[in-house]
Amino acid sequence: MSLAVKSKIVVFILAILVWLALTGLGLQEIITGVIIALLVSLTAGHFLITTHKQKHTLHRWLYAVFYFFKFLWEMVKANIHVAYIVAHPMLPIKPGIVKIKTKLTKDAAITVLTNSITLTPGTLTVDVNEDKKEIYVHWIDVKATGMEECTKEIGARFEPTLTEVFE
Amino acid sequence: MIRETIGLAVIIIGIAFDFFGVLGLVRLPDVYNRLQAATKCVTFGSAGILFGTFIIQGFSSFGFKALIGVVFIFLTSPVAAHAISRAAHRARIPLAKETVVDEYEKDKELKQSTA
Amino acid sequence: MRVLRWLVGLVLIAAFGYFNFFVYDGPIYFKLINVILVSALFVLFRVIFGPSPADRIVAVDILGILIVGMLAIMGLHYDQGFLMDIGLIWALLSFIASLAFAKILEGRSLDD
Numbered sequence: 001m002s003l004a005v006k007s008k009i010v011v012f013i014l015a016i017l018v019w020l021a022l023t024g025l026g027l028q029e030i031i032t033g034v035i036i037a038l039l040v041s042l043t044a045g046h047f048l049i050t051t052h053k054q055k056h057t058l059h060r061w062l063y064a065v066f067y068f069f070k071f072l073w074e075m076v077k078a079n080i081h082v083a084y085i086v087a088h089p090m091l092p093i094k095p096g097i098v099k100i101k102t103k104l105t106k107d108a109a110i111t112v113l114t115n116s117i118t119l120t121p122g123t124l125t126v127d128v129n130e131d132k133k134e135i136y137v138h139w140i141d142v143k144a145t146g147m148e149e150c151t152k153e154i155g156a157r158f159e160p161t162l163t164e165v166f167e
Numbered sequence: 168m169i170r171e172t173i174g175l176a177v178i179i180i181g182i183a184f185d186f187f188g189v190l191g192l193v194r195l196p197d198v199y200n201r202l203q204a205a206t207k208c209v210t211f212g213s214a215g216i217l218f219g220t221f222i223i224q225g226f227s228s229f230g231f232k233a234l235i236g237v238v239f240i241f242l243t244s245p246v247a248a249h250a251i252s253r254a255a256h257r258a259r260i261p262l263a264k265e266t267v268v269d270e271y272e273k274d275k276e277l278k279q280s281t282a
Numbered sequence: 283m284r285v286l287r288w289l290v291g292l293v294l295i296a297a298f299g300y301f302n303f304f305v306y307d308g309p310i311y312f313k314l315i316n317v318i319l320v321s322a323l324f325v326l327f328r329v330i331f332g333p334s335p336a337d338r339i340v341a342v343d344i345l346g347i348l349i350v351g352m353l354a355i356m357g358l359h360y361d362q363g364f365l366m367d368i369g370l371i372w373a374l375l376s377f378i379a380s381l382a383f384a385k386i387l388e389g390r391s392l393d394d
Contacts, residue, residue, distance in 0.1 A: 021231050079184050079211050082204050086191040089288040095200055096268035097256075118245035119210065124203045125245075126252045138199045138252065145268045175310070178355065182317050185348060189321040192328055192344060198336040201328075205344045216351035220358055220366075229363035233354060236370055240347060243373070247343050247380040254388035255336035 008045035012037050063164040070161065071116055078121040085140070096142040097126060100135050100151045102159065109166035110135075116158050123154055174223035181215025184208045197263035198255050206248040214240050311359040318352045339383045346376025 015037040023029045085093060104110050114125040114135060122140040129136070137154060144150055188208025195201045217233045217240070224230035262269060302316050325348065328341040350369040357365035385391075 018235070022228060022235075024228060075207075075211060078207050079187075082191060082208050083184065083187040086187050086194060086204060089285050091194065091196075091284075093195070093200060093265060095197075095263060095266050097199075097262075097266075098268060114249065115242075115245040118248055119207060119241075122203070124199065124206070124252060125249050126199075126256060138203065140200060140203050142267050178314065181351065182314055185351065186317060186321050189324045189344070189348075192341065193324050198334060198340060201337065202340050205340060209344050209347050213347045213351040217354050220354045223358060227363075229357065229366055232363065232366040232370060236350060236354070236366065236373065239370065239373055240350070243377040244347065247377055247384075250381050250384040251336060251339055251343065251387075254384040255334075257388050258336070260334045260336050 003049060004046040007047070007049040008041045011045040011048050012041040015040050060165055063161055067158070067161045067165060071120075071158075074116075074120040074157065078119065081121045093140050094142050095138065095140050096145070097136055097138050098142065098145060098150045098154075099147050100137055100155045101147060102133050102135055102151075102155055104133075104159065104162060104166065106166050109162055112166075113155070113158060113162055117154065120157070170225075171223050174219040174221075176219075177222060178216050178219035181212040181219060183212070184215065185212030188212060196265065198260055199252055199262065202248050202252055206244055210240055210244040309359060311355050315352060315355055318348060318355070322348055322352075335387060339380065339387065342383070343376065343380040346372060346379075 016033050019033040019037065020029070023033070085091065102110065102113060104113060110128065114128060117123050117125050117135070117137060124138040124140075126136040126138050128134075135155075137150070139150075139154070144153060185208065188205050191204025191208065192201050195204055214237045217236045220233040221230045221237070224233065298320060302313055306313065306316070322345060325341050325345045329338050329345070332338045332341060350373045353365045353369035353372070357363065357369075
């Protein structure tokens with residue numbers, strides 16, 4: 001079975017499960033859901049799975065759950081930090097755009113890393129340079145300007161865990 | 168009853184962070200700082216409201232829709248923030264006068280080549 | 283000067299909180315919706331007086347996410363599930379609109 005067909009079947013099953021959870025069981029709902037899910041999986045189904053299955057699946061899932069809780073904790077910290085800055089009468093900010101380096105290679109891994117950087121304390125992704133593996137980050141409270149120090153300060157929170165999950 | 172109390176507490180926390188995020192949108196000096204405050208706080212706040220709705224309603228149709236809304240907001244909001252900040256920098260909207268360093272401006276050929 | 287402005291804002295927000303939570307006699311969900319409506323008023327300030335076009339785009343994007351939360355609370359109060367459907371579609375359309383605005387601001391055409 002080729003990869004695209006497998007991906008389309010997975011998309012079909014996921015789409016019909018979500019549809020049934022949203023609407024409830026019934027003949028009309030099931031018929032409409034099957035038609036719509038067929039249309040979706042035939043037109044856009046080959047984007048979901050693009051690589052073959054890799055080893056150590058349980059290991060990856062454990063790291064993904066660990067990553068999720070770490071991300072949630074960082075996000076609560078980020079919100080308290082922003083609330084402190086906004087409520088302070090003198091607005092203690094020192095903004096700037098810095099450059100950090102990443103060792104991740106896959107597109108999905110870089111997407112997750114940039115989204116996490118946006119939602120964690122004081123940082124916002126501005127652009128990604130795909131050739132040189134560099135990420136431009138707007139930092140609300142700049143502590144260092146060199147590339148290595150910024151990488152240690154911003155990227156090192158998530159990169160080891162993401163390496164275990166995706167690579 | 169206990170479930171409704173927990174859900175209401177989560178909703179109130181979410182609304183408080185929503186309010187702080189919007190306050191940041193009004194007070195901070197330039198687009199990028201406003202984007203930081205607004206994206207983080209309003210995303211977390213609205214996700215908190217939807218999660219509190221899910222706690223109160225349980226696994227009904229309404230609660231499941233709220234849970235899908237949480238996942239959707241967490242996936243789309245950083246992407247929109249990233250697109251707006253990159254477009255603002257390429258449209259030469261100036262940074263605030265407190266800014267100390269701008270590495271992105273130094274790599275001009277990157278901006279020219281991929282524009 | 284900045285501290286003075288901060289004090290005036292603090293007094294206004296405290297007055298709003300007092301009238302909303304202690305004087306106004308309504309259901310708890312309506313009190314919460316009032317807070318979101320005042321936040322939407324602040325966002326509208328940024329939409330109208332934003333110095334640059336990017337400020338207005340940010341404000342419209344944030345307004346979309348705020349309204350999703352408001353629709354969820356309205357659905358809880360009236361016990362109607364269809365309001366959450368409206369919220370999901372609103373979030374989707376607001377996201378696509380933000381991406382399109384960003385592309386126009388960057389100076390590219392929409393089919394690039």
